[in-house]
Amino acid sequence: MTDRHTEDKSHAQETLFTIGQLARRTGLSVRTIRFWSDCGILPPTDRTDAGYRVYDGEAVARLELVRTLRELGLGLDAVQQVLAQQATLRQVAQTHVAALDAAIRTLRLHRAVLRTVAKRSTTIEEITLMNKLARLSAQERQQIIDDFVDRAFAGIDAGAPGAGIAQAMRQMPADLPDDPTPEQVDAWVELAELVQDPSFQERVRLMAVTGAQGGQPQSVPAPNPQLVSEHAGGTLAAGVRPDSAEGKAVLDRMVPAGTSSEARTQLRE
Secondary structure, eight states: OHHHHHHHHHHHHHTOEEHHHHHHHHOOOHHHHHHHHHTTSSOOSEEOTTOOEEEOTHHHHHHHHHHHHHHTTOOHHHHHHHHTTSSOHHHHHHHHHHHHHHHHHHHHHHHHHHHHHHHSOOOHHHHHHHHHHHTSOHHHHHHHHHHHHHHHTTTOOTTSTTTHHHHHHHTSOOSOOSSOOHHHHHHHHHHHHHHTOHHHHHHHHHHHHHHHTTSSOOOOOOOOHHHHHHHHHHHHHTTOOTTSHHHHHHHHHHSOTTOOHHHHHHHHO
């Protein structure tokens, strides 16, 4: 009986692995396995008489899964949730995909900003401002425009001459593309700087008040911002000259037919 008990105990010990043995089997470092064990991701099966942690054969498979999840970018908390079956792998993956999408979009913005910096002489202050403005969310960008419109057209009746510009500005696309070009980043930064310039705000405010009082009626129709967004950028990227026949055709799609030369000049300004 004693011999059989000793044999069973010896066989059980053969199926247990020290951290060093696990490291050799999996290719992971002893330090990593010990850290994961301390975090509760890989609880020891038992301890030796000397107090060393030992693990059964399932620990090898568990370590492979943990390594795969970590290589995919999952944090230790998410890994623990999957292992404890508090969340399915699908749920964790969906959450992680959303996080990666956000990270990719941020990296693309960084790339676009750096391309813009590389194309022109830029001061440290301009780089800082450019990066800050480019990384704003669509809601934050829209808030900058809305704040400008609120200040410039405060107290102006919605039906007053020129007041339609306020509504047009509120409808301008506020979100940059997922992979913006340097020109798009540059244009957005220029617009954001402009509407936050006190002197420009005062000038627009004066024009709005004068127009509302009838001192200088504005009959210039504002172009549809959606049409400008759809046609102007692609045409510019294609290298079409504004003064060419093709450029004129594009302009005619954005500016209402019959707009006088004087009105077009005012609109351009």
